[in-house]
């Protein structure tokens with residue numbers, strides 16, 4: 129097969145109005161919303177398999193999906209701030225990372241989106257994005273002024289909380305934190321059993337909730353096991369993609385536009401492989417420059433979650449259930465902050481990095497730093513593979529916030545509420561900030577929230593404009609977690625759904 133030769137896709141179709149690359153959290157929403165208009169023909173391409181199975185449905189076994197065939201299994205370069213190369217799990221299947229993630233459903237806080245608008249993303253302030261969050265969900269347990277009714281997703285808190293999750297909520301109340309509010313409401317603060325993407329006892333992803341009902345539409349073609357290798361151009365317009373399907377190289381044309389939804393690693397990687405990115409980096413990687421866009425792969429952000437703050441228990445306390453983390457707390461690392469910057473998710477089992485030693489039986493305080501200052505890069509190696517550098521803990525402020533989070537978690541572990549489950553105090557209780565900081569450096573793990581690597585904005589360094597159009601290239605948009613101008617202060621899946629919901633309107637209505 130010659131390079132780029134146009135052979136038909138498996139159903140014979142090789143051209144559509146819109147080609148969406150990546151059937152993950154965002155791509156599944158986009159394809160479903162766009163094909164509500166029967167006049168719009170969409171081809172959705174996904175590198176991974178099309179799978180609905182027990183290993184994906186079961187809600188407490190998600191960690192076992194990492195480093196399997198449904199994971200891209202990326203790794204960072206060794207991080208100067210931690211001394212480790214960290215796993216970067218990314219889902220590789222129809223449903224994307226939404227089929228392998230931990231199922232927490234938290235939107236972010238209103239200040240996140242007002243910050244986006246302040247950074248030049250007109251139309252993305254909280255009041256403007258709220259209708260898209262509401263449209264995505266059916267959440268009858270929430271206040272209808274903020275929560276949705278009748279949408280495709282069914283976020284719900286766990287009903288029968290694990291005994292340890294109950295102890296966590298009691299511990300937070302004992303320390304005076306607000307408890308039991310809706311963490312997707314107008315002022316998410318304090319501890320609560322938060323919403324989960326679990327419906328009828330199994331994982332709910334956008335592939336199941338949005339895409340599955342849309343797949344019978346004649347104007348939608350979904351092609352799995354189809355890895356897009358590069359974008360194709362006619363002068364300055366993106367005209368389609370070249371993909372590997374069934375061992376053949378296939379050209380798929382887009383008469384209107386190509387939308388990239390390959391995620392915060394996959395999207396910049398595809399742009400770089402196609403010659404769109406910082407010219408110097410492309411030349412160093414031996415890729416001919418199609419367009420110099422210095423922001424591609426820059427401003428990469430992730431949340432850190434600390435693993436290994438595990439309390440010893442003499443025996444297992446109840447079996448694993450739900451998503452292992454039914455309750456969480458959103459809080460400030462110091463008084464007077466404008467918004468929350470810490471999340472302490474309670475994990476009712478041991479949870480650690482491969483290099484950490486933790487008790488066989490126990491429970492873990494997973495401290496997330498939700499307003500990281502450190503920003504990193506995705507660049508292209510000479511072998512064409514991604515070089516991922518989050519620069520974890522590069523900024524001292526990130527370390528300070530995590531030390532403060534450990535102190536709160538240790539205080540929670542020492543409460544009366546946990547007394548029945550505490551065989552001994554954690555060794556870090558009563559230690560210095562320097563000792564806690566040393567623990568933090570060895571406890572860093574990716575929270576799986578990569579974002580920002582193709583940042584939206586109005587400034588010269590932004591990659592897409594607030595209508596998500598690629599700067600300097602016609603017929604090309606991006607709609608996934610990579611466009612976040614600043615990472616949201618909670619887990620990133622719900623905000624990615626919102627981005628895709630809004631992107632569908634931007635595409636449909638001009």
Ligand SMILES: Cc1cc2nc3c(=O)[nH]c(=O)nc-3n(C[C@H](O)[C@H](O)[C@H](O)COP(=O)(O)OP(=O)(O)OC[C@H]3O[C@@H](n4cnc5c(N)ncnc54)[C@H](O)[C@@H]3O)c2cc1C
Pocket residue numbers: 149150151152153154155173174175176216217218219220221222223224225226228229230231232233234354355356357389390391392394395398575576577578608609610619620621622624
């Ligand atoms: C372990 C883990 C746990 C997480 N837990 C939570 C959680 O509990 N709650 C939460 O809110 N968020 C969580 N997240 C994050 C959340 O799942 C992601 O932010 C979200 O799924 C990102 O959506 P996306 O559409 O940008 O990318 P993805 O969902 O990753 O979709 C990208 C898709 O594009 C495909 N693709 C990539 N390159 C190509 C190519 N060249 N050709 C064709 N297809 C391609 C990929 O295979 C993938 O299917 C977690 C993430 C991880 C890794």
